Amino acid sequence: MGDTSPQLRAIPVTFTVGKHDDRGEYLLHLRDYSPGQIWEPGMWSLLGGGREPQDATLEDTVRRELAEEADLDLADLSPFATEYASHDDGTTVPIAVYAGRWNGDPRELRLTEGVMLAWFAPDDLHRLRIADTTSALVRRHAAGLPPIRSGPAPEPAPAPAPAPAPAEHRPPSPHGTVPHIIGVHLYLERPDGTVLLGLRHPDSAFAPSTWHVLAGHCEQENAIDCLIREAREEAGLRIERRDVELVHVVHHIGQPRNPPRMALFFRARTWGGEPVLREPDKCTQWKFWDPAALPDDLVPYTRLAITKIRNGEPYSETGWPA
Template identity: 55%
Template sequence: MPWTTRSDLRGPVLAYLERHPAEHGELEDLLAALDTGTDPTCRATLPGHITCSAVVIDRDRRVLHIQHKAGGQAPAPGGHLEAGDQALLAAALRELSEAAGIAAGELCLTPQLLGMPIDIDVQRVGGSPAKGEPADQHYDVRFAFYLADGRPGTTPEAEEASGIEWRPFEQVGSPTLRAKLLDSALDGRPEPVNASVLIFDDQGRYLLHLRDNYPDICEPGAFALLGGGRETVDRSLEETLRRELGEEVPGLALRVLEPFAVERAISTEGLSVPVQVFAGRWNGDPAALRLCEGVLLHWCPPELLHRLRLSDSTRDLIHRHAKQQALAPRPRPLPPSSGGGTALTVIGAHLYLEDDQGRVLLGLRHPDSAYAGNTWHFLAGHCEQESAVSCLVREAFEEAGLVIHPADVEFAHAVHLVDRAGDRPRMQMVFRAHRWTGMPEVREPDKCLAWQWWDPDGLPAPVVPYARAAIDGIRAGRTYTELGW
């Protein structure tokens, strides 16, 4: 199997079975073949081998079918693998190009499935019992694609095809594929499936990532933005980006990420890739970061971009953002108080998180903390130039490695307090998160020594007083508490 590795074959099959575990029995022989010395990609391998098909979906939820001259059948374009195919998905794209004249660049992955097969159909082909010839068994691995821009021109293969059809889901020829399409949310409308970030500092410089010079990655040996592809576990593209940053550059935490633009890139398979580009401000030293992927991180002012090897689209993107930043007024810092004796209130955002046993997450603050040293407290932080929910999402990731989507957050309680006479008042807002990803981990050991789940009826001592008051209020169904007034 010179064109790919067995892990490249097993990966899509196992990912498919995670989604469709009831089909494990049908694919047992295929999995067994992947564990032996046989080549399941060779058309001569008996009793069965792999084929690949492309399921192209348009914006009217219709699927491309090829009308064959022989036999009158009209399947989705597909066929056997060839030596030049680098992966199963690449084989499906080649078959589509040959059968219908649609290039990979006219397609994009679906945000629902990404690169995972939508269907693996076991087909029994040919054979002659009278001659003692066994039937040939095909494991047809099918990948779904959306049209990137409307409907492309098609050129059916003249020797074997007489034309093409666009069939609605309920008229798709394959019963197994038809059932999965009807049960899906696939709508043919492309969405971003990758996320990247423009990281800039107060000097107007941009943080660029020099990629490894490997031929099988995007933009090898060039400067690029940090980011990567969405995975099926990601609930949003911001979650995708924060996960990718954690994998590529642990310790690079961006407080606020703002959507900036949607760009178009080309994948290693030649597919069109819509990319959601975020922007985030960071004033740090990239040399102090641990880089897990690529060669280096470097600050670069926009006027020097012409001296670097990077794509035209990345260069244009940075210049557009820099121009926008130059025109935008800088936020003015708020004064500590305004006239007339009015005191500005400090806003804090706090996370109320319960596990499946109803226990509440609290952190033990470092003994040297300026506030509440050696005391148990919520995961919390002060709001900067951001909303309270944005602050909560940022602090959860920075302090404990938890990824929380703003849509999964709801207000739970507020404590309006004054610690001591003459102190600035504080509005401590407590939010409940219904869903999150990650396990609590100590990521800022200078602030927190441990994260632990506690039964609300057996909280540790000492606990920050207003945190205990908020927990009691939430359990009692109240949304507001005053302390120290």
């Protein structure tokens, strides 16, 4: 969706709502975690973006954004509502909401922004990290739709038509099923046994002024490619896929409303370069630490993972209720 914050764009912001399918589910977009750069970072939202000078109409904006963000082309779009969003500086931005219908597998779309696309029923929105206004908008749209048929209409006949086969429709998700965020972590150990840690920036949204291993969230990529990219972008390290091995997984959860996470810790058996500060707005210092004398201000699940890795244990959990 790019940077559409009102202080940077004095133009209407256009979202599409729902692209609901024949099951009455809505296509939602998990946004990148980029505080200060995009609205609602790390939250589920609706595809869309800001109007550009070449857009003759707001519908042109919607169609361009769908094509740019997800290579998606809808046959029919119709205006649904106009909402207004207020920024901290008092700026009010109109949001033209369009509705469309699409049936497909979001995993097959070419997503260029954000983390993922997924279908959700309105009754499942409470499980997500989603703005109240977005949730209310989807529910309001769903309330105006006709009831969803459970299958194709039966052919007229003297006798009642048999119920449609369940195999024709995707079964509902098990109760309590939620998406889990995947994070990759680099366990970089020198021959002397010391381990690389970075001191996070004081303004960091996660663990400010706290030591942590080099880490990042998977985008539209596999976990090892993500690790290699993050190591290059954050510290200038060159790592080859053949030199990477999975050494530990932490299944953890923070605050109750936060999504669960799978923290994958990979060891690089060898690498090129020495750690440099490539993203000083995220990390202010790289340092190799003796695992027996780790800093006190260390991310708790990172401390746990380092201990487990050194003990040869592949899995741990933290933050879950007993």
